[in-house]
Amino acid sequence: MSSDDELRWRRGARHPGSDYKIFTTHFVDATHPPTGKSKRFSIIEAVDWVNVIALTTSNHVVLVRQYRAGSDSICLEIPGGMVDDGESPLEAAARELEEETGYTAKTWKPLGTVLPNPAIQGNRLHSFLALDAELTASQRLDTSEVIAIDVVPLAEVQAMLRDGRIDHALVVDAFAQLAFSLGPLVVPR
Amino acid sequence: MSSDDELRWRRGARHPGSDYKIFTTHFVDATHPPTGKSKRFSIIEAVDWVNVIALTTSNHVVLVRQYRAGSDSICLEIPGGMVDDGESPLEAAARELEEETGYTAKTWKPLGTVLPNPAIQGNRLHSFLALDAELTASQRLDTSEVIAIDVVPLAEVQAMLRDGRIDHALVVDAFAQLAFSLGPLVVPR
Numbered sequence: 244m245s246s247d248d249e250l251r252w253r254r255g256a257r258h259p260g261s262d263y264k265i266f267t268t269h270f271v272d273a274t275h276p277p278t279g280k281s282k283r284f285s286i287i288e289a290v291d292w293v294n295v296i297a298l299t300t301s302n303h304v305v306l307v308r309q310y311r312a313g314s315d316s317i318c319l320e321i322p323g324g325m326v327d328d329g330e331s332p333l334e335a336a337a338r339e340l341e342e343e344t345g346y347t348a349k350t351w352k353p354l355g356t357v358l359p360n361p362a363i364q365g366n367r368l369h370s371f372l373a374l375d376a377e378l379t380a381s382q383r384l385d386t387s388e389v390i391a392i393d394v395v396p397l398a399e400v401q402a403m404l405r406d407g408r409i410d411h412a413l414v415v416d417a418f419a420q421l422a423f424s425l426g427p428l429v430v431p432r
Numbered sequence: 433m434s435s436d437d438e439l440r441w442r443r444g445a446r447h448p449g450s451d452y453k454i455f456t457t458h459f460v461d462a463t464h465p466p467t468g469k470s471k472r473f474s475i476i477e478a479v480d481w482v483n484v485i486a487l488t489t490s491n492h493v494v495l496v497r498q499y500r501a502g503s504d505s506i507c508l509e510i511p512g513g514m515v516d517d518g519e520s521p522l523e524a525a526a527r528e529l530e531e532e533t534g535y536t537a538k539t540w541k542p543l544g545t546v547l548p549n550p551a552i553q554g555n556r557l558h559s560f561l562a563l564d565a566e567l568t569a570s571q572r573l574d575t576s577e578v579i580a581i582d583v584v585p586l587a588e589v590q591a592m593l594r595d596g597r598i599d600h601a602l603v604v605d606a607f608a609q610l611a612f613s614l615g616p617l618v619v620p621r
């Protein structure tokens with residue numbers, strides 16, 4: 244039982260769940276033919292998400308701080324959001340950066356794509372590095388958004404990642420994608 | 433509008449959603465007193481999760497490969513799962529490692545805790561480093577689990593993180609927590 248083909252489950256009936264606006268749910272019955280195992284999986288559907296590490300010419304990172312209802316806490320994050328209909332991930336990233344912070348950038352590099360939680364969600368998170376970001380506009384927030392902006396030296400952001408002041412998993416992922424271009428992982432013993 | 437207190441929303445009525453077994457949903461009405469903004473938030477509740485980077489004495493990582501219904505794909509991951517009632521995160525991590533792979537380890541180090549998705553979820557992910565892991569038992573899988581085990585050199589795992597063969601965000605987070613103990617982030621320009 245080791246090839247990907249042998250691990251694959253076969254999907255059967257799909258049953259609707261509920262609409263939560265920013266995500267919907269459904270159920271899918273699936274079987275694993277080689278073992279005869281079967282299960283009804285609960286699935287969350289959402290559009291793709293984007294994240295932006297925006298760096299100024301002086302190597303400061305544009306962070307956002309906002310109330311998050313899931314954790315009922317104030318969360319330190321990077322700008323990001325949902326990819327709208329008809330948008331590319333890069334277009335969504337540039338739009339979210341400008342709407343949430345008023346910053347724009349001319350040089351963009353993709354940092355990669357991850358699956359936020361493939362066990363129950365099918366959507367993807369696309370992260371970007373925006374270089375030489377500049378404040379060129381005002382925040383344009385949704386009627387339900389309240390977002391503060393902190394512009395913080397990259398070295399301080401790394402300290403925040405290390406000590407847990409930045410603990411939003413999807414934000415950590417973007418910095419991980421930046422970090423993994425560095426040298427080999429060394430394991431402390 | 434910059435202190436955490438000024439950013440905080442005040443929670444009002446809570447409305448039940450649905451029970452999906454591995455998570456439940458509810459809605460919460462909240463207002464932001466300083467601006468008068470209000471919103472009904474959709475919330476996913478789940479127990480805390482754990483993740484384990486298990487390293488053998490020869491610096492190989494114990495990976496698991498399994499079908500994931502959210503993404504409808506085979507996913508390369510590290511062992512992990514849900515913290516059961518009455519368990520500590522460390523106990524859950526050791527149990528999941530042994531159940532999913534048959535490996536056990538004597539030396540455990542916490543890598544830190546992240547919030548998988550604080551916008552809509554309140555739960556936490558606790559990651560651990562398990563050193564000198566050894567195969568001491570057989571897999572003990574749930575009736576709905578089919579999991580293959582790959583034992584892979586750490587350097588190869590880092591290549592997998594870099595090229596996207598490992599793209600499960602919560603797995604990337606554990607390796608990020610390991611990586612952030614390294615040197616300063618260098619930004620490619």
